[in-house]
Amino acid sequence: MKQYKLILAMCFITTLACAQVQQKESSVKAEAPTTINYTTEVVVSELNIPWGMVFMPDGSMLITEKTGELIHFKDGKKTEIQGLPEIYLRGQGGLLDIELHPDYANNGWIYMSHASADGEGDGGNTAIIRAKLNGNTLTDVERLYKAGPNSRRGQHFGSRIEFDDDGYLYFSVGDRGSRDVNPQDITKDCGKIYRLNDDGSIPKDNPFVDTPNAKTAIYSYGHRNPQGMVKHPETGKIWVHEHGPRGGDEINIIQKGKNFGWPVISYGINYSGTIFTEITEKKGMQQPLFYWVPSIAPSGMTFITSDIYPDWKGNLLAGSLKFEYVERLVLKDNKVVKREKLLEGMGRVRNVRQGPDGYIYAALEGVGIVKIVPNK
Amino acid sequence: MKLLSYITIITVGFILIIVNQTDVTNYNTVQDKVLQESIKRGNDVYADFCITCHLDSGEGVKNTFPPLANSDYLKTNRESSIKGLKYGLKGKITVNGKVYNSYMAPQGLGNDEIADVMNYINHSWGNTYGEIVTEEEVAKIKK
Numbered sequence: 001m002k003q004y005k006l007i008l009a010m011c012f013i014t015t016l017a018c019a020q021v022q023q024k025e026s027s028v029k030a031e032a033p034t035t036i037n038y039t040t041e042v043v044v045s046e047l048n049i050p051w052g053m054v055f056m057p058d059g060s061m062l063i064t065e066k067t068g069e070l071i072h073f074k075d076g077k078k079t080e081i082q083g084l085p086e087i088y089l090r091g092q093g094g095l096l097d098i099e100l101h102p103d104y105a106n107n108g109w110i111y112m113s114h115a116s117a118d119g120e121g122d123g124g125n126t127a128i129i130r131a132k133l134n135g136n137t138l139t140d141v142e143r144l145y146k147a148g149p150n151s152r153r154g155q156h157f158g159s160r161i162e163f164d165d166d167g168y169l170y171f172s173v174g175d176r177g178s179r180d181v182n183p184q185d186i187t188k189d190c191g192k193i194y195r196l197n198d199d200g201s202i203p204k205d206n207p208f209v210d211t212p213n214a215k216t217a218i219y220s221y222g223h224r225n226p227q228g229m230v231k232h233p234e235t236g237k238i239w240v241h242e243h244g245p246r247g248g249d250e251i252n253i254i255q256k257g258k259n260f261g262w263p264v265i266s267y268g269i270n271y272s273g274t275i276f277t278e279i280t281e282k283k284g285m286q287q288p289l290f291y292w293v294p295s296i297a298p299s300g301m302t303f304i305t306s307d308i309y310p311d312w313k314g315n316l317l318a319g320s321l322k323f324e325y326v327e328r329l330v331l332k333d334n335k336v337v338k339r340e341k342l343l344e345g346m347g348r349v350r351n352v353r354q355g356p357d358g359y360i361y362a363a364l365e366g367v368g369i370v371k372i373v374p375n376k
Numbered sequence: 377m378k379l380l381s382y383i384t385i386i387t388v389g390f391i392l393i394i395v396n397q398t399d400v401t402n403y404n405t406v407q408d409k410v411l412q413e414s415i416k417r418g419n420d421v422y423a424d425f426c427i428t429c430h431l432d433s434g435e436g437v438k439n440t441f442p443p444l445a446n447s448d449y450l451k452t453n454r455e456s457s458i459k460g461l462k463y464g465l466k467g468k469i470t471v472n473g474k475v476y477n478s479y480m481a482p483q484g485l486g487n488d489e490i491a492d493v494m495n496y497i498n499h500s501w502g503n504t505y506g507e508i509v510t511e512e513e514v515a516k517i518k519k
Binding site: 088091154 | 429439464
């Protein structure tokens, strides 16, 4: 009898131990392409961490280096732009994303995100600014938002910026490493997607404008660290992907006032292999459109709309920092049906965008910016 | 009388040896305590700044992020390792016979934090790499 109990206990312990590391892998696996019908051309060489990039109407590019340099790449030459505000450099924080106003041609506004030490508390947090480019200098620098309080933690500044068809400005701020404090509390910054008017004012119909003590710029919450954000070319909706911990990276379509669950629900586990939540679903919390287990560490995101890649039209691309490839996701009725690895092994992919010329550009750490060119 | 002298000498000798040993033990304990505390702080730094790429057990990611556990690079390149943490590390390095060619950005850590996280890495996952790294040692290392 005693022995029987002992065996039972051992079975129980074994089950528990297994349950700790059991994770449901992504339903669709990433494959290597069967035939490679493209080559790559280096467009901008010798960059370290090209966090953000935009294409200017004159065909030049603005590139943000995480270490705090804004580079204007024109006619094959790099020029450093002066006039940035002070950048807080620590961990994942630095000079981050860059985006042009949808009506840039007329108003000249450039939007950027960066880590800043200004404001309450020791350390830094994510700030959103806008400015104009005059020659090689930024002028009219205005700060539109600064998340607070500051933190010395190195993680999760978020920072992707995108505009929708109505001209609203969206951006992400990650949970700043305070998983159990920030993301589920709408009276606190961090772990959120925000929505502002293009001048930084709060839209009157933001979801929490009438909620006492809420940060009224919040548009959705329960996020971990979104580093990919793109407007869907047809629906105009804002698509976001975010890093999970070990497993549990997600793609979500952002909805007003909705809770995306972090860290109450997650398909991820701690880096150490232990669990922080038992559940992956809960009423009142959104399920992701797709989740990655194992994590690819996604950064940068774009939809392919151009005719240059007929086989890829309508597909979503996401950069993988961890596995050094660009992931091509084929979607059907908002479900991922196929995943393919492009540019595998060329470098950590920090960003991927379709340029106004229709070509796909990928920013690779330690390499630079490359362009995907289909074989003739 | 001669016997008494011998006994005295031997006794004094023993006492000296014992005192000396106690001294050594105390010294080691103090050093050890300083190291242990540094390692403990280093664990927090690691969990904040390093774990996303080099992972929980210092195993790294195949072809992308070199391992820190049982890494010959760390063992034999103490100064370059500290320099890498302080100023970033770019270009080719060979770790355990495998070439990595990437970029590690400087993390904006203080010299004290770099010393702590080096001590954590040098004494974790089976690593036992060298003497304690101090804040002063990190401060002296220039670009």
